[in-house]
Amino acid sequence: MRALIAAGALFWAQAGLAQTTTPPPAAPLPLAVLQALRQAQLPEQALGVWLQPVDGGPPRLAWQAEKPFNPASLMKLVTGLAALEQLGPAWTWQTPVWLTGRLQPDSGRLTGDLVIKGVGDPKLVRERLWLLMQRLRQLGLREIEGDIVFDGSAFAPWPAAPADFDGEPWRPGNAAPEALLLNHKAQVYRFRPDPVRGQAWIVGDLPLPPLQSSVPLANGPCGDWRGALRLQWQEGLPLRFAGAYPAACGELSWPLADPEPASYNARLLKALWQEAGGSLKGQVRPGLAPAEPASLWFASPPLAEVLRDINKNSANVAAEMLLLSLATDRPATQEAAREQLRRWLAGKLGEEDFLLENGSGLSRQSRLKPQQLGRLLREAWASPLMPEFVASLPLAGLDGTLARGGAARFGAAYGRAHLKTGSLRDVSALAGYVHADSGRRYVLVALLQHPRAGAGRAALDALLQWAVQDGTAPTP
Structure with a gap:
């Protein structure tokens, strides 16, 4: 600076x-x-x-x-x-992936770790992460006895915090760039009115545990519906909506940065692997990639x-x-x-x-x-x-x-x-x-x-x- x-x-x-x-x-x-x-x-x-x-x-x-x-x-x-x-x-970003240890072809069991090294691909979003999981399944991988390790060492830590620019850290566009930035560390929340029950259901687009299942419905025009929801966003704490959702808005969505960015990669990788039908005995953690050649390369869309x-x-x-x-x-x-x-x-x-x-x-x-x-x-x-x-x-x-x-x-x-x-x-x-x-x-x-x-x-x-x-x- x-x-x-x-x-x-x-x-x-x-x-x-x-x-x-x-x-x-x-x-x-x-x-x-x-x-x-x-x-x-x-x-x-x-x-x-x-x-x-x-x-x-x-x-x-x-x-x-x-x-x-x-x-x-x-x-x-x-x-x-x-x-x-x-x-x-x-030009494409080529994200390397390693299967360390031995993959047993009959059972699909990996005795080592699954390692993913970030190279700065900005398109590792929900849909493309699903494709990566399918690639792993096509290799025969079903069970990981070790850990899922993610390596973000290709980029130095970003010098600014998400709230530094405009004081709105919940905006996905304020997220810090990382070598392995998964889904921009964000989630899209969809609000579905249910007039019979007098509430709007909250549905996220990721297989992560729901932070809040619903909010009360409110009468009146749609207007500033985001303001009416009274978002409570504080880093390190669960995201909450303390207000109500106007029924007149119909179904709308709101993309929001995850309030727990430090654990986001681990939570999302585990959830996506389980969603793909895989099992994990170890944990999901940061670490360094091995020096040997990668087991596969996952290409981004062209520049x-x-x-x-x-x-x-x-x-x-x-x-x-x-x-x-x-x-x-x-x-x-x-x-x-x-x-x-x-x-x-x-x-x-x-x-x-x-x-x-x-x-x-x-x-x-x-x-x-x-x-x-x-x-x-x-x-x-x-x-x-x-x-x-x-x-x-x-x-x-x-x-x-x-x-x-x-x-x-x-x-x-x-x-x-x-x-x-x-x-x-x-x-x-x-x-x-x-x-x-x-x-x-x-x-x-x-x-x-x-x-x-x-x-x-x-x-x-x-x-x-x-x-x-x-x-x-x-x-x-």
Whole structure:
């Protein structure tokens, strides 16, 4: 953290001295954007914009494009493109598994341990862990007389706690990245109203013991149903709901981080192995993997597929695990991975006038300029990896973080813009590619940073509409 603070001081000192590019004359913001900003009580100075044809030429709009902004989750664009270039779109995480001792083919009894070593695969979720258990069964394994051992030594301990960023440790996106992160150490709870009994049943998506079977039903509109449940979440204690569930909500689900993360891997591995029909005489514990060759390797989906999940759903933990996977040394540290990403980005931009704290954008310190992100997006468009990169971005009105609102919200931009979104308490952002009415494609970057940034979504939507119209809508 001291190194980051020092780097930040250097960044701010340099930011006002040297520019590697001469900023174009500031064009006025489109009228619809100005009106939306004023309605949201946001100053024009809170917004930075870069709109440029993907094939180059002068920008159609450059507004405060040389001003540093917090990129929020637009940071995932940097991490994702770096990973595609350095690892390749077909690259996979290969998780090694050992069956130590002797496996008796007739009985399926293993006289030793089952060992799983994490390598940073961010897709070891419920469904894929089920596949791993089936692979073990296909080897003939039925009974483990020893232990199930899990090794997470490939990554150094994460320097931040889940509550450090926003004080909400129950959010799965705040989980710490680990070399062996199973199901993001979370569970999805589904609430099923039962009007006859006057309660809502709580059903988890994992074969773990239920923490609470039901909550009372409440009358009235659905509204803030999560607030009405009055979640009681404290690390190390069982999760509880002290409120009631509105019957008008129907059946809804709530993904929550497990309040006992230290024991989560052990509890889940044991439960999944038993669910698969296996038996275990020993315990499930952390440990180190053996030095000999693995008995099997469990491959993740290809990087291009993982990146779609990261960008479309803005998966913070997966983005940090991807960044750590780029580090060359083991155990991988956040500092080493961040430095490698910083060098890569500096090489792309030909400058170091930026500040990176992590790979997900879950940061208060990171700073990038709209024109820097615009240049990076143009680099990506000209790259052989462009199809995989663009396909990873949410499609306006159709999927990912841009699904909400559909055609009613996005109008002419519906289905015609691939854009990464970014959102923090004081940041709202969009960046990606727009297919305009003329048939031309543009790089669009919009960064809004202000305590009221959340009220500025309409301004970003108006900017997107203006870009789809090739910037021909009225300006003041």
